[in-house]
Amino acid sequence: MKTTFKIILTFTAITFVVSSIIASPVKIAQAQGAATNVPIGTDFDFNNIMAHMKDFVLDKAATLIAKQILHQMTVSVVNWINTGFQGSPTFITNPEGFFLDAADQVTGDFLSREGALSRLCSPFSIDIRLGLALNQTQSATSRYTCTLGKIIGNANGTIEGFTGGDFRQGGWPAFVSMTTVPQNNVYGSYLQAHSELLGRIDTRENQVNRDLDRGKGFLSRRNCTDIPGGTIDPENEFEVEQAESIVGNSRDMNRKQNNDGTVTYQTCTTDTPGSVISNMLQKQLDVPATELELADDINSVVNALISQMINQVIGGGLSGLSRGSSGGRTAYTSQLITDLNAQKAADTQSTNSQLSSVFDPAIAALNDYKSYYDQAIAAVTDSKNRYLTAKSCILSKVSDTQYSSSARTYAQNSWIPAIDTALTSKVDPLLADLTLKQASTSNQIAVIQNTRAQIASSGDIQSQLPGYQASVQIAINAKASAVAGISFAQSQLRDAQTKATAFNAEALQYQNNCAGFPGNTPTSGRQR
């Protein structure tokens, strides 16, 4: 009994996908404090369960996997870069030149004659630019020789005389202007320019932060490393106090709970794919000052990539990835869906033929059964018509005054009632009985044929099978009844045919009476 119970339980789990689908979403819903009422194994609606499965498990799994994709993809690209772009992709025949160029553009744009520093006073503009370049690029200034050479070429001697000691070339106004307006002296200009450069960096950082927000945190990933000797026993108050005093509330620190109960302190940095890839490029190519530009750009494309992937999986439902791209390509799972649809079509055809194998024989058996009653009704109806023909003939004679009154009275009172009696007492009851059985059979045939037509026009038989179950049962029962009733119907036909023969003979007699009227009446010969 226990085994049977286990089997039933297991099979129930299969039917509702798996038991964990039912139980686990509840745990998650409670853990998240969601307001949604999740069924706890009492609602056996498959679609409902799948909807909750999607909300509480699959969407979450997809989001977490997307983050893992981002991480693993970054690692993979970095490894690729580290191996020197093994495989030499054709997009980049000279990566060093490409990225050096990018770095050069950043510095060159800022320091160039047309750039933000273009209106610096000539005598010290070079000093400031050089100072900024040296400060920003540190040991790699030789890489910017070309840009800086152009700036050096911009120097002219208009104010040189003044700063060289010739007070007459500007006088007091020039002196006041140089000392009070920041950009007119070397120190103020340097500070101003440096401030602006920091401002630009800050703007870039804010832009990256906005990208992070747009990416719903997909772009950021905390990279934590254990602090050597930073593992403590949380039960040891002294160790805890000492560690906390060092760490404080720093957001760059993380406390990792170990399986053995100890706690390890970690230092963390928040990396984005752009920064990781960019830093690795910088390291490999020894190109400084590129990360601000490249990291931002890489992040923006990564953001678009991941968002698109998430949209395809979550936005498009968990049939996900089924949407074709804007380029008209066939998405991966569309092939799978096509296969499933083909299977469904084949399944529908198979089910259709199976249902036909139930309905069609039932309809045939009922038609066969009904045909006996059709024949019987036709025979009796013929007899009735013969009676009616005789009656009509007699009535026409009765109303004809050329015949004697007594002969007409005889026919009126004797033959007509006899015909009426035959019709009402023998023919009509028999006919009514036969017609009732015929109509009942016709109704059964109509019901089954309607169901059959509905199935033929249905595109999804499988999902409607439970609804057809009653019709299938009706068809099976009707066929059994029809087959079983065939011999009875045959006997009824034979009986009806025998009776019809007798009716026909009697009707013929009345027709003959009419034909022989009035000579065959007891009052014949007596004329009016």
Place this chain on the structure above:
Amino acid sequence: MAFSSLRLQTPLIFVVCAVAVLATALYVRQGKSRDYAPVATVDVISENEAPRSTSDSWRSQFFSIGTSTAPAPKASTGTAKQNTEPLTLTDQIGRNFFTSYVQLQQGNLIGNETAVQNAVDYTIDTSLESALAPRLYTLADVRVSADAGTAALHGYGNTLVSTFAAHMPTTDAAMIATEALEKQDFSILASIDPVITGHQRMISAMLALSVPKPLEQYHLDLLNGLSMSLYIAQGLRATEKDPMQALVALGTYAPAKNTINTALQGLNVYFRSYGVLFSAGEPGAAFSNISTISQ
């Protein structure tokens, strides 16, 4: 004497001229040989040497005409030959992404939303082309029995449920993978191994099972549903190293479960329609639970 000197000079001059002509001819010939020697490959212009276009319009057109025509190379192609370890789907999408990024950067198109969108679409599509797919069985894989009598149907129902009861995993791969990702503890993924084994055993058992002819389609659907479930479990098992394949596998979750559910319902209806009843003690009695499911 003078005459004889002249006579001696003539052949000398001829010899000197002949040597000079031969030397010149030889020099010219050698020079031609140098000129026509095959150039050692470099027909690719480096970025530094390539003249920069003043207009980016051709680049915009290049990236905007549709991803299917973008001649971006598959970054993985060349590399795969040199690496002994095959690239995962995530590796491929990473490289394809970086290739697209560099192309956009070179084309100064990072700020062009259409170009970025097309590049992203192209990256996803080209990467997914090499994604693993679940094995889909056909009717030829099903062992069909000609016996479609009530006893055969009855026996099939009982055996099927017994097979499920023996091998069906009681845990779900998606739940396990979610837990592993949440905790960032990928050792948890090992818990998917029994799920994979269970599905493999069920598939093997179902392939060996003799199926009455009228039920072959339902059996095939069940088989394919289980095959897709196996594919999902295997994909999620590799979540750490190849999360892209895991995501693709997760995308087939709903179709897989729908296929299994529909097949079981179909079997249940068929059994009922043909009066195949299971007593309370039989494994097939589990089919009575299915009737409560509403579609």
